[in-house]
Amino acid sequence: MSASPILITGGAQRLGRHCAERLVDDGHDVIITYRRERAELDVLRQRGIVTLRADFSSEAGILDFIDHLKSQIRSLRAIVHNASDWAPDSSGEDAGINFERLFRVHMQAPYLINLHCRELLNACSEPQRDIVHMTDYVAGTGSKKHAAYAATKAGLENLTLSFAAMFAPDIQVNAIAPALIMLNEGDDEAYAAKARAKSAMAMVPGPGVIYQSLRYLLDNRYVTGITLPVDGGRHLR
Numbered sequence: 743m744s745a746s747p748i749l750i751t752g753g754a755q756r757l758g759r760h761c762a763e764r765l766v767d768d769g770h771d772v773i774i775t776y777r778r779e780r781a782e783l784d785v786l787r788q789r790g791i792v793t794l795r796a797d798f799s800s801e802a803g804i805l806d807f808i809d810h811l812k813s814q815i816r817s818l819r820a821i822v823h824n825a826s827d828w829a830p831d832s833s834g835e836d837a838g839i840n841f842e843r844l845f846r847v848h849m850q851a852p853y854l855i856n857l858h859c860r861e862l863l864n865a866c867s868e869p870q871r872d873i874v875h876m877t878d879y880v881a882g883t884g885s886k887k888h889a890a891y892a893a894t895k896a897g898l899e900n901l902t903l904s905f906a907a908m909f910a911p912d913i914q915v916n917a918i919a920p921a922l923i924m925l926n927e928g929d930d931e932a933y934a935a936k937a938r939a940k941s942a943m944a945m946v947p948g949p950g951v952i953y954q955s956l957r958y959l960l961d962n963r964y965v966t967g968i969t970l971p972v973d974g975g976r977h978l979r
């Protein structure tokens with residue numbers, strides 16, 4: 743790899759994969775993380791995307807990934823904390839385990855990766871270095887069925903403020919807060935119609951709007967400590 747690569751965690755599918763491929767189209771070197779091997783990864787590898795296995799469900803797993811990453815590269819242009827688990831709240835005895843799992847992937851992994859990989863971003867010879875946290879519209883509203891998810895995304899949103907202040911002016915730190923971007927397998931038309939009705943724009947835009955937002959942050963030298971809503975006007979409904 744010649745230029746400093748851009749790291750996208752959880753980049754094997756959906757929004758992360760879309761952004762990884764668009765970054766390659768735009769001439770960047772890209773590293774993604776994944777948990778489970780699958781055919782789609784070979785497509786990304788054929789495009790020159792480096793794929794590193796990482797499981798952020800434990801502190802040891804997070805630190806193991808950091809050590810592995812540091813053994814592979816000497817600098818980074820940007821880190822996109824995209825890995826996420828949209829798990830509904832668990833009832834009964836699983837509630838605590840569920841909350842801890844979401845805390846680790848949404849908060850502890852970004853926190854430890856930012857602290858330990860600051861030196862890799864500072865070693866980038868380009869004038870701009872970025873960290874982008876993928877949060878969620880519900881970080882600001884809460885969620886009746888995804889309370890642990892929403893709370894840990896809110897924690898990630900708050901980490902954006904702290905790291906932006908800590909790392910300025912060498913590294914810009916921002917968040918993107920989407921609402922519905924892509925449906926999931928199994929979402930039927932009734933669900934889709936209900937989901938579309940939640941926003942003023944009444945649409946399911948697809949991952950292109952997320953890449954446009956990421957591109958804006960990567961190209962703007964004067965933006966840090968913000969959360970960029972990409973939610974179709976959810977707050978207007």
Ligand SMILES: NC(=O)C1=CN([C@@H]2O[C@H](COP(=O)(O)OP(=O)(O)OC[C@H]3O[C@@H](n4cnc5c(N)ncnc54)[C@H](OP(=O)(O)O)[C@@H]3O)[C@@H](O)[C@H]2O)C=CC1
Nearest residue numbers: 752756757776777778797798825826876920921922923924
């Ligand atoms: N899709 C949408 O409409 C919305 C998305 N967002 C946010 O945007 C981002 C991308 O969304 P989307 O593409 O749907 O995300 P996905 O639900 O597809 O998750 C992305 C990846 O996260 C990885 N991941 C999950 N848990 C862990 C873990 N413990 N350790 C390591 N990796 C993990 C998975 O890797 P693997 O598959 O290899 O296991 C998965 O491929 C997320 O942060 C999400 O919260 C916010 C609002 C709406």
Ligand SMILES: Nc1nc2c(c(=O)[nH]1)N=C([C@H](O)[C@@H](O)CO)CN2
Nearest residue numbers: 826827828878921922923924926937
């Ligand atoms: N990690 C994920 N987070 C979220 C997803 C997802 O598929 N994976 N999906 C959503 C929904 O689209 C939600 O916005 C619908 O209202 C939220 N977060």
